[in-house]
Amino acid sequence: MANQEAVLFSRILTELTLTFHIIYATIGVGIPLMIMMAQWIGIKKQDEYYILMARRWARGFVITVAIGVVTGTAIGLQLSLLWPKFMEVAGNVIALPLFMETFAFFFEAIFLGIYLYTWDRFKNQKKHLLLLIPVALGASFSAIFITIVNAFMNSPQGFNIVKGELVNVSPVLAMFNPAMPTKVAHVLVSAYMTSAFLLASIAAFRMLKGSQHVYHKKALYFTMKLGLIFSIATAIIGDFSGKYLAEYQPEKLAAAEWHFETEKGAPLIMYGVLENKEVKYAIKIPVGLSILAHSAPNAEVIGLDRFPKDEIPPLYIHYMFDLMVTIGVWLSVLSFVYVIGTWKKLRFILSKWFKWLIVLGGPLAVIGIEMGWWMTEVGRYPWILRGIMRINQAATNSGHIDTMLLLFAGLYLILGIGSVVVLSRMFRKNTVEQELADRAAMKAGVGK
Incomplete structure (x- = not known):
């Protein structure tokens, strides 16, 4: 069982990484769909403004993808370094969606590169739009596969542990767990x-x-x-x-x-403060929790x-x-x-x-x-695998996690500030008005 200091720093570092990564991961999943819908509407309505939306959003999207790759890699590294006992189980049971997530990302990245470098090279813009479908699908499936791993942590199944050994392992059953x-x-x-x-x-x-x-x-x-x-x-x-x-759960x-107490017709409690297991200043919605549950x-x-x-x-x-x-x-x-x-x-x-x-x-x-x-x-605390493995059983015993925490915090600070600076400069130098004027001049030149 890991020492408490190692567990604490491992938890803080993991939370810091996930907190930072989730911003770029969320953008990475949602923006491709926005780009695809904007370009589709632009083509359907012959509206240059929607086409420009897709173009500008795609340009900024590349920056967030780059940051997401770095932070996603950091998560994979930290899982192995900070939670080795968990990875012993995960590596045998739930490794399939981890592999598929990597494949989905490469699928997305390849078509994103082709999409970006083929603007204005298709006479039929619908063909260019088709390149966005694998980008959007790759982004969404990347999120699906990595979320399946998290769902497995909340509702583990697809294996048994007998005398400390994994038996009856079924990766597919593990993937399609109740939380998924x-x-x-x-x-x-x-x-x-x-x-x-x-x-x-x-x-x-x-x-x-x-x-x-x-x-x-x-x-x-x-x-x-x-x-x-x-x-x-x-x-x-x-x-x-x-x-x-x-x-x-x-x-x-x-x-x-x-x-606190099992009951029928349970109220839903919103807001409030807790003092010695007594809820004060809360808004209670009668039978709301029973209806929700x-x-x-x-x-x-x-x-x-x-x-x-x-x-x-x-x-x-x-x-x-x-x-x-x-x-x-x-x-x-x-x-x-x-x-x-x-x-x-x-x-x-x-x-x-x-x-x-x-x-x-x-x-x-x-x-x-x-x-x-x-x-x-x-x-999910105190479990890393609910009902099977506690957090302090899964953590490393290394005494250098505090140093890792400082190094990664510095990295995230640089990446966060850098991405904001790059994105702001990118769009400040290429205003909407300037881009529309440039495209009009280009079309006029082609017409001549």
């Missing part, structure tokens, strides 16, 4: 939602800075519509996730909801009283759950109001204060993603 459907679906739609709100945030910010170009208005309306669709989808799948937790649901107002919901103290997750995950849900609801309302307001031509959606709300929507969506992942990972 809801977790994969939630990761995908939340990535699409977050990417849409990030792009909407950029468009609104450019409009606040004085640009009244049609490009930004169309980009804002397009991405806010997608944000509304995917925020609703995220909420629906989140409901299914709650029902999964009630059946397979009831201790996580109970900790997230501060549900079992779709029945009088259903019994298992409480924390049914679990040993050393198997109860940290109760602060309640705040993560609340923040995630609050942000999701807020973004759904914001995008709904914007879409309806645009349709009805309401003047307030053109105001500065409303645009600032949209600008804030992008960072809030990222925070929502972070809260969801933190709740998932912290909520």
Whole structure:
């Protein structure tokens, strides 16, 4: 069993890496779909502005992919170095999706390169659009396969341990574990939602800075519509996730909801503070937890009283759950109001204060993603493989994790600042107006 200092630093370093990586991974999954849809609409409507959206988004997407590769590699390295006992099991049972994730990424990267270097080389733009299909599929399947590994950690199956030896190993059964459907679906739609709100945030910010170009208005309306669709989808799948937790990880649901006593007709607790197991200042929705868990107002919901103290997750995950849900609801309302307001031509959606709300929507969506992942990972504590292997059994005994933590923190700081600087300079030097003027001049030259 690993010493406590090694376990602590291993947990901090893993959390830091995942926190940083999830930003670029989410963008890497969602943006290809946005690019493909924008270009498809541009071709269908013969609208140069949508074509330009696809072109500019693809250019910025390459930078985020590069950062995602570095941080993804760091995760693979850290799994082997920090959690060797876990990797002994994972290497024999769940290695298949890890391999398939690498293949999906290369599939995406190859076609992304071809797509970027063949702009304006197709007379029929529909053929160029076809190159985006494997890019979007590769990005999404990359997320699917790596999420399957995480789902396996929450609901391990496909093997038995007899006298310390793995027997009856079935990689396919391990992949299709009970957590897989809801977790994969939630990761995908939340990535699409977050990417849409990030792009909407950029468009609104450019409009606040004085640009009244049609490009930004169309980009804002397009991405806010997608944000509304995917925020609703995220909420629906989140409901299914709650029902999964009630059946397979009831201790996580109970900790997230501060549900201490098993009871029927359990209320849903939002916000509040906890003082000596007494909830204060909370909003209680009668029978809400029973409906969330079992779709029945009088259903019994298992409480924390049914679990040993050393198997109860940290109760602060309640705040993560609340923040995630609050942000999701807020973004759904914001995008709904914007879409309806645009349709009805309401003047307030053109105001500065409303645009600032949209600008804030992008960072809030990222925070929502972070809260969801933190709740998932912290909520599994003390298990790394739920019910089979504890975190302190899986961690390394190395005494140099604190040094690794400092080195990787420095790396992420450089990568984070560098990506922001590169992206801002890239688009500052190539404005929408300049690109449209250049393309018009190019077409005029070709016409002559």
